[in-house]
Amino acid sequence: MSALISLFFRFFRRFKIDSQKACTSNGGERVFFNDLTVSKYKALIKSEEDRRLVESVLIDYEKVLQMTGEVTSTLTENQMVKAMSCSTFKSRKRFFRLQFEKEIKELSNERRKELRALRLNKNYSANTLQPSVGIKFDEKTGTPVYGLWKNSLFIRLPNKTLNASFKFKFFNSTFFGQNLVFDLSYEHLMKEHEYKCICLELNQVYHINKHLKNPYNLWFCNYKCGSSMHSLIKFLHPNIDESFINFHEDSYLKFFPKQNLVYLTPDASTPLMTYDHDAVYIVGAFADTVYQKGVSLSKAEKDGIKLARLPINEYCPLYGTKNVLTVPQMMLILKTAKETSSDWREAFKYIPKRRIKKEEINTRNYETSEEGDDCENSDLCNKASV
CATH class of the missing domain: 3.40.1280.30 (Alpha/beta knot)
Incomplete structure (x- = not known):
């Protein structure tokens, strides 16, 4: 029974990530991944051991990218330090997945904000029967115009x-x-x-x-x-x-x-x-x-x-x-x-x-x-x- 429950939650989590991918992707295009090299993290390399750790992290990053694609678009220095502290491939894979989910969530939130701003700033025409923001004046007389989707004498009273x-x-x-x-x-x-x-x-x-x-x-x-x-x-x-x-x-x-x-x-x-x-x-x-x-x-x-x-x-x-x-x-x-x-x-x-x-x-x-x-x-x- 516990195995079925864990399988269900794994499927639900995967479905959530796929839906977030769909929100952040543009026309089905794949998210761009930056080319990562050892020289990008030269500030972290102070010995030959650090160099080998950076190389192993980048190799594991490429493996996870080819296997599931659940990695971030790039690895910052802070993320590299945390990935270097992970000793096994399984722990690094879990770390990449968590960072990937966080990035996907941030991108989807930004996308929603952009769509909301577009809806608010869009100028609706009278033919679409959508309300416009601001006071409307008659072009000939210069007086306010009252009517449907125009100015109104009434205001909405909140429940408070x-x-x-x-x-x-x-x-x-x-x-x-x-x-x-x-x-x-x-x-x-x-x-x-x-x-x-x-x-x-x-x-x-x-x-x-x-x-x-x-x-x-x-x-x-x-x-x-x-x-x-x-x-x-x-x-x-x-x-x-x-x-x-x-x-x-x-x-x-x-x-x-x-x-x-x-x-x-x-x-x-x-x-x-x-x-x-x-x-x-x-x-x-x-x-x-x-x-x-x-x-x-x-x-x-x-x-x-x-x-x-x-x-x-x-x-x-x-x-x-x-x-x-x-x-x-x-x-x-x-x-x-x-x-x-x-x-x-x-x-x-x-x-x-x-x-x-x-x-x-x-x-x-x-x-x-x-x-x-x-x-x-x-x-x-x-x-x-x-």
Whole structure:
């Protein structure tokens, strides 16, 4: 097995050298080798023994050149001194090979730099649809010309600048943003694949909040450090500690007054008809596929806080008896209701159409068409009055 591995690495090394040869050669021509003589190294010859060593090195150099060609184009005095210190032909062959690989690498790097310089300095014409460097001016008017492959009003923002803007928004949200709490106390009721799904959804919540104009101040309460969810969230988002999310092992009752807390659960009887910008809404981080009826309801009643449900039955009836949504859908619905002043029909557009009853979809389409007809009639009336 070891022999096969060594053979593989020898083949791979040989293939790498051949590819580097191809990069440095010009049209398949062989690299030029200088004629080496003993007189070139007369500064190193101080005795007859040194002369014999130089001759033996040059003979071995010629042998390796004829056998494999893996020698440098010339031998410097420093290389000759090191080759003279090698006592056997095998050691000198290995030394020539190492120097050859080093020279090939340097030549290939120089070749790449030359090609890169040619690409950068080449003047591209407009017919090739390639961008040119510098500001373009109109020959007649002398003003800058804007358009495709010409001057542009826009600049590219690097990721560092974008991340700085996101952090600035998050920093403002910690002081002025509305608080939104996610209750992570249901891990013991979920299996492994279920809390993995919740961790992925919480990661989506963070990215949704990042792109909002006025992001929420997110709170992850009942967060157990060292748990499976903790390790998975850290794996999905390694820099989660720098994301301005409030992670706390304590309950939300420790940080907010009870009169401001509203627990959103589908088991509540009171619909949330008006979005309150001063309330602190709580969303249970519970997988919708394994939702157990009454769990979040009993927890909220035990804590003694207000209960509410989204007005799905009033605006958007769904198939089945469970009006359970995913955590990212709850986030999108709440942010839309916040931005549109409790326009729940607009907010519920994030619910998949396959879950909405067909009668409701037809009603929506009919109302949309009526609004379009009214707009057309009003336009016609305006035109007639003109």
